[in-house]
Amino acid sequence: MEHRSRSFYVLGAFFALFVLFLYGPILTIGILSFQGPQGGLTFPMNGVSLHWFRDLFQEQAVGDIWGSFRRSFALGLMVMVTTVVVSVLGGLAFRKRFQGATVLFYLAIASLVIPSILVSLGVGLIFNQLGLPVHWASSGFGSQLTWTLPFGLLIMFAVFNRFDKSFEEAARDQGATAWQTFAYVVLPIIAPSLLGVALFGFTLSYDEFARTLLTSGSYNTLPLEIFGMTTNVTTPVIFALGTLTTIFSFCIIGVFFLAVWLMSRRRDNSSDAGKGMV
Amino acid sequence: MTKQITAWIQAAPMALVLLAFLVAPIVMIVIVSFWGATEYSIYPAFQFDNYQFLFGSPVTYTVFFNTLKYALITWALTLGIGFTVAYFLAFEVRSLKWQIALFLICTIPFWTSNIIRMISWIPFLGRNGLANSTLISWGVIDAPLEWLLFSDFSVILAFVHLYTLFMVVPIFNSMMRIDGSLIEAAKDGGATAWQTLCHVIIPLCKPGIMIGTIFVTTLVMGDFITVRFMSGSQRANVGRLISNDISLLQYPSASATAVVLLVTVLIVIGLLLRLVDIRKEL
Known part of the structure; x- marks a missing residue:
């Protein structure tokens, strides 16, 4: 392995902390959305369950989430x-x-x-x-x-x-x-x-x-609906919603990257355009 | 068809959208800022009451000061963090593949919901949150810190969390354009790493720093939702002044505040552009 200067490790640690800062909070609510039925908005976990996700799918439980x-x-x-x-x-x-x-x-x-x-x-x-x-x-x-x-x-x-x-x-x-x-x-x-x-x-x-x-x-x-929820919902159901919609966003981002990757791969394989020029 | 006409036709949709949903609304706000309002309706007029009230109230000055304070502190923090992260990506990470991968890790949160990202700080900062319980278990503090959530601290933390990306991207972009031979030349000339940073890299990053600065300051100055949410409605900035008026249906007064906010934002951008001649840098 090639030698790295000390600045690489210092800055690398800084970068790692930055990534933790970016993703830490969202991971936290990801974990907390699996709170047990008696669990609150913060740690400790009061059991582990899918209770709050189930709540989301019950129509009357919280606003018009699926419509929004x-x-x-x-x-x-x-x-x-x-x-x-x-x-x-x-x-x-x-x-x-x-x-x-x-x-x-x-x-x-x-x-x-x-x-x-x-x-x-x-x-x-x-x-x-x-x-x-x-x-x-x-x-x-x-x-x-x-x-x-x-x-x-x-x-x-x-x-x-x-x-x-x-x-x-x-x-x-x-x-x-x-x-x-x-x-x-x-x-x-x-x-x-x-x-x-x-x-x-x-x-x-x-x-x-x-x-x-x-x-x-x-x-x-949806963002307006979620914001409305922040003022009157005090259960982890809001974390469950946040987790779901963030996962949805990640999926969308993933689909786009996959499409770009497939597109560039197909171009590299299928076409010999330009190759004769080299 | 001449080239000119084709170009006009192609540019027309964008021009129309911006005229209808950017220029017209701003004009409308300026007009309505001179109107009058009763408790439940607004009526056309040409009076300066809204501005008189705005400039006559001491609250206005406190709130504008607060807004600028948020902008300044957030700017300093995002610049420091953003520059360091961009520097690491551009100069310390050596393979392009890793640069792209790590850069994407930094940008992905930008495509997710700001509101969720704000909400996600609550279990972390709350009275019984992770930060407090960790600090207590380490014996650093005896009682939970009250200023972690619903304070200036949490507002600025959220701003930095949401907007550092707007610094990383343009600065990284500037850094990637720096010709490697310039840095080698500096090294060969006997410059220390620090001197190279101060006299070669930072000056060449000015356009990126500028673009990031404009993004961050305008986003923070125009914000109302982060301040409202992260301060638990205990702090105010200009955006909140506007949104409070709106919720009371006091549109003329909201419009007058909006006009003053717009002018302030434009003055700040004007000053920034004066500090660095962006056309010379590009």
């Missing part, structure tokens, strides 16, 4: 698809220089730094004054896009900055139309990055709280 989960899931998918499509279009637009590009860029950056509660409040006010009902699928959807689109656009910038234009030129030289060039050359090359955009779109929407607070109307999304 379905809404959050649907909203996440809507935001995800929209974010991918709009960000790719935006990324393509920024590759050609156009009038107003700077303004749009600064708007997107502003969208990231403006406090979320302002978006929530403003959108709520507009809908009220126009006499439109606020609903998670209309006002909530739009508000969440102001958070996911800038991330999508920035990822597309990073993607197109590294994009080799000679691929497109080659396609064009072969007589491909603009659409064919995009569909058969550009899109397959950027596809793994689009999965990244999709991951941001879905997870940021699924977990968003502030922007949906005043814009989701009478039907709560």
Whole structure:
């Protein structure tokens, strides 16, 4: 084994502590969600059971959890698809220089730094004054896009900055139309990055709280429902819910990484494109 | 179709969303901040009552001071931790595979729920929580510490927990772009590791530090939920002032506070950009 300096071990220990700091609390509630029926919100464990998970699946026990989960899931998918499509279009637009590009860029950056509660409040006010009902699928959807689109656009910038234009030129030289060039050359090359955009779109929407607070109307999304629970639920059922939704998030993240990995592996194996050039 | 028109059509969806859900709401807030309110409704007007009340109340200044205090302390902590973590990943971990794996471990929590991550501190910090019982069993303290949960301490702890990532990612990105030969040159020139850090690495990381700083300060200044939850409603920041007004249906007053918050955030960003010329650094 190669020799490592002392700084490696010191910094490595610091990094390990940081990871523990990141994941320790969530592991704690993961363990505590298996509390026995008489157990409380903190240690010690009062027996081990699935009692609190069972509670979650009983309809009346706690709020409208499954309804809010379905809404959050649907909203996440809507935001995800929209974010991918709009960000790719935006990324393509920024590759050609156009009038107003700077303004749009600064708007997107502003969208990231403006406090979320302002978006929530403003959108709520507009809908009220126009006499439109606020609903998670209309006002909530739009508000969440102001958070996911800038991330999508920035990822597309990073993607197109590294994009080799000679691929497109080659396609064009072969007589491909603009659409064919995009569909058969550009899109397959950027596809793994689009999965990244999709991951941001879905997870940021699924977990968003502030922007949906005043814009989701009478039907709560899951984060809103969970927050409501924190004020009136004092049993480990909230830990069980937290554990489940975190596991769900981990699964979603895992699926995306798996998809990226499969995609890059298939590309390495199936195509000999470019190999003759070496 | 000319290139220009194609580009416009492609940029249009993004522009429309941002106009409808970012620009219009901000304009609306500015307008409503001059309106009046009764107990149950708001009416159009052009009066400065909301601002007069806001600037006339000593609470406002305390709360703004508190907000800036949270931002400053969180910034210092996230920068220190974030820089160290990024440094470890970029310069001490040598294989790309490990760098990517460890980097992902740091970023995965970003894709999970902030609220759950806040809730998960409770069994840790509570009066009978893990921290207190551990310290008592070690004999460090005799009675449980009361300031662990529902205090400034827990608020800042949660901020650091939630937002350090926003420092790690841009700083790591800057570090990965540093040409290795620069560091070798510094070493060959006789610089100590510390000198290399201060005179080569940190200056080259400025853009990343800047981006992280802007993210962390604006997120902390605009927050209301972390402060409310982690302080058990015992501490206030500007975001909570706004959300309290909202829950009392005092939208004009909430809007006036929101406008002042927005201006404060923009001033802070302006100052930050003045400190480091970001265009020169890019």
